[in-house]
Amino acid sequence: MNRKLLLRLTLPLAIAVLFTVTGSDTARAKTYCERLYESARRDYYSLLESERKQRFHDSWERVINSFDGIVDKYPECSKAPDSLFNMGVLYQKLYHRSWLKSDLEKAQKAYERLTKSYPMSQLADDALFGAAQILEEMGRKKEAYKAYDKVRNSYPSGDMSGKAKKKLTELASYAPRPDPVKPVVSKPGKFKVSDVQHWSNPNYTRIVVYGSGQLNFEKHSLKRDSVTGKPPRIYIDIKGAVLPRGIDNSLAIRDGLLQQARIAQYDADTVRLVLDMESLKDSTARALLNPSRLVVDIYGEGQGEGQSALAGDPGSSGLISSGSEVLPLSQQLGLKVKRIVLDPGHGGRDPGAVGPKGLREKDVVLSLAKRVKTALEARGYEVLMTRDSDIYVKLEDRAIFANNSRADLFVSIHTNASKNRAVRGIETYFLGVARDRQSSETAMLENAVSNENTLSDLEQILHSLINQNNMWHSNELAEAVQDSMHGMVSGKYGTIRNLGVKQAPFYVLSKTGMPAVLVETSFISNSSAEKLLQRSDFRDTLSDSITRGIINYTEKVSRQEGDPS
Numbered sequence: 001m002n003r004k005l006l007l008r009l010t011l012p013l014a015i016a017v018l019f020t021v022t023g024s025d026t027a028r029a030k031t032y033c034e035r036l037y038e039s040a041r042r043d044y045y046s047l048l049e050s051e052r053k054q055r056f057h058d059s060w061e062r063v064i065n066s067f068d069g070i071v072d073k074y075p076e077c078s079k080a081p082d083s084l085f086n087m088g089v090l091y092q093k094l095y096h097r098s099w100l101k102s103d104l105e106k107a108q109k110a111y112e113r114l115t116k117s118y119p120m121s122q123l124a125d126d127a128l129f130g131a132a133q134i135l136e137e138m139g140r141k142k143e144a145y146k147a148y149d150k151v152r153n154s155y156p157s158g159d160m161s162g163k164a165k166k167k168l169t170e171l172a173s174y175a176p177r178p179d180p181v182k183p184v185v186s187k188p189g190k191f192k193v194s195d196v197q198h199w200s201n202p203n204y205t206r207i208v209v210y211g212s213g214q215l216n217f218e219k220h221s222l223k224r225d226s227v228t229g230k231p232p233r234i235y236i237d238i239k240g241a242v243l244p245r246g247i248d249n250s251l252a253i254r255d256g257l258l259q260q261a262r263i264a265q266y267d268a269d270t271v272r273l274v275l276d277m278e279s280l281k282d283s284t285a286r287a288l289l290n291p292s293r294l295v296v297d298i299y300g301e302g303q304g305e306g307q308s309a310l311a312g313d314p315g316s317s318g319l320i321s322s323g324s325e326v327l328p329l330s331q332q333l334g335l336k337v338k339r340i341v342l343d344p345g346h347g348g349r350d351p352g353a354v355g356p357k358g359l360r361e362k363d364v365v366l367s368l369a370k371r372v373k374t375a376l377e378a379r380g381y382e383v384l385m386t387r388d389s390d391i392y393v394k395l396e397d398r399a400i401f402a403n404n405s406r407a408d409l410f411v412s413i414h415t416n417a418s419k420n421r422a423v424r425g426i427e428t429y430f431l432g433v434a435r436d437r438q439s440s441e442t443a444m445l446e447n448a449v450s451n452e453n454t455l456s457d458l459e460q461i462l463h464s465l466i467n468q469n470n471m472w473h474s475n476e477l478a479e480a481v482q483d484s485m486h487g488m489v490s491g492k493y494g495t496i497r498n499l500g501v502k503q504a505p506f507y508v509l510s511k512t513g514m515p516a517v518l519v520e521t522s523f524i525s526n527s528s529a530e531k532l533l534q535r536s537d538f539r540d541t542l543s544d545s546i547t548r549g550i551i552n553y554t555e556k557v558s559r560q561e562g563d564p565s
């Protein structure tokens with residue numbers, strides 16, 4: 001969360017707590033458990049005020065455990081419900097950094113425990129509301145509806161009742177239906193729509209219809225109607241398709257290019273996607289597999305350059321039948337990987353991780369990236385850098401730069417850090433949900449740049465992670481770079497742990513529209529690794545190995561050219 005916002009939110013709370021404490025002071029002496037609670041609250045505020053502390057899972061858990069201890073040991077304490085409520089809030093906040101599903105589940109458990117054990121508490125309705133919000137966030141909208149309904153019915157005069165009513169209106173389509181719903185019979189092979197998503201990029205807007213089953217479609221365009229002034233439209237009929245209930249029928253987009261996307265069951269056998277445009281220069285539609293999906297890219301007037309890259313795309317001339325593979329554009333056009341964007345992490349006011357002797361990540365990674373650039377250019381690649389000096393560049397701008405440059409690959413270079421200074425090793429990431437705590441912490445570290453409120457964006461992306469077109473290629477690129485790095489560095493510089501290829505929700509990777517990886521070259525927090533990172537010969541080996549990995553990947557991709565599978 002944005003720090004300023006956080007302070008704005010917590011300050012009135014802090015004042016409120018202060019008054020409560022003073023009030024109870026005069027009435028009676030504080031019990032021991034109440035004093036424990038006050039101490040836990042102080043730790044809570046100190047956590048919320050420290051961006052650095054918030055980067056570590058441990059710091060959150062320490063505060064949570066203090067509250068948990070109060071509930072466990074003193075269930076009759078007047079502050080037990082408050083402790084549970086704070087646990088719920090803390091786990092929820094932690095989840096928005098760690099993106100570990102288990103944290104969100106723990107938040108929900110804390111809220112549920114509060115409503116079950118302390119139903120008469122003033123916080124019971126807040127907790128029930130919190131649990132409902134989490135269900136909604138998890139996409140379990142029908143259950144969320146029920147929970148909001150319970151807030152309204154069980155606590156009609158509570159302060160959450162009004163908010164619950166609003167939520168119930170929003171989620172009306174998830175209300176339990178009294179009439180028996182006829183099950184949608186989907187014949188085997190029918191395309192069953194599961195989701196519709198959109199992305200606004202600087203040069204184009206992408207709409208993706210996800211589903212399962214065979215995908216056949218017809219695309220039609222309608223020009224601007226000069227008589228009625230109706231804007232241009234594209235409509236795509238997906239044949240042999242079913243749109244189940246519960247899928248949002250319209251997406252308001254309004255990004256200057258597309259007003260909105262609408263989808264409906266047009267007739268028994270056809271689902272129609274209609275795109276209402278602001279302007280239209282060109283569009284492409286492709287059917288892709290794994291997952292089965294229809295990808296529509298729209299290019300507007302005045303976004304001309306974006307379209308030249310697509311001029312040869314067979315999709316722009318009409319239809320591609322289902323069965324085309326998931327391939328980046330460069331490869332679909334029969335091009336080798338040509339343009340690579342290197343992204344040295346951090347810079348300027350953001351030093352990145354700092355080693356025990358003061359070596360700064362931002363300096364190390366810039367020097368590594370410059371070396372990789374020279375080496376790749378010598379091999380005939382075109383290489384661009386998101387920064388080539390010690391300046392601060394926002395994560396979002398790095399991704400936009402790569403997208404605008406129409407790069408074929410994006411490689412972000414970092415050094416990792418751990419509170420445990422013994423941790424060492426090399427690892428390479430591509431975008432995904434973190435599967436272990438260490439991966440999640442690495443992403444927390446790399447995503448944490450103050451004054452960038454990126455959480456809601458990231459959240460949106462995480463919920464549609466499956467949509468990553470370039471997932472497979474990013475994985476291949478990550479494997480190639482990781483293999484090469486570990487192979488060339490280990491042995492020459494002693495045994496260096498191969499931590500492997502991992503996935504985590506990195507903001508910078510989530511915004512790039514090409515195969516993208518984030519390389520954690522070493523743990524700068526380890527003093528031996530820091531010493532090595534200072535050495536020019538080690539930097540040469542590291543950058544040679546990254547270069548080699550990139551080349552291995554591009555050669556593999558080129559070898560696959562012409563192979564339709």
Ligand SMILES: [Zn+2]
Binds near residue numbers: 345352414415
């Ligand atoms: Zn970094």
